Amino acid sequence: MSFVQLVQEYLPDRPRGPGEQSEARPQLSTQLYRCGACDTTYISEEMETCPRCDGPVETTPTGRDLRHVDP
Ligand SMILES: [Zn+2]
Numbered sequence: 368m369s370f371v372q373l374v375q376e377y378l379p380d381r382p383r384g385p386g387e388q389s390e391a392r393p394q395l396s397t398q399l400y401r402c403g404a405c406d407t408t409y410i411s412e413e414m415e416t417c418p419r420c421d422g423p424v425e426t427t428p429t430g431r432d433l434r435h436v437d438p
Pocket residue numbers: 402403404405406417418419420421422
């Protein structure tokens with residue numbers, strides 16, 4: 368069973384300005400990465416290795432379309 372873990376260190380920590388409406392949407396520049404060893408999915412802008420086991424992660428570009436992360 369897999370689950371999604373948010374990697375919050377990549378989230379922007381700035382207030383939204385009037386000209387930044389496009390950035391109000393999540394997952395605009397982030398992507399889903401999955402570590403097969405941990406069976407864990409991460410949401411990050413860029414990730415090459417798993418922060419848990421330091422193993423390779425694979426991208427999951429279909430995540431936003433499949434809406435698997437819906438609450
Ligand atoms: Zn891992």
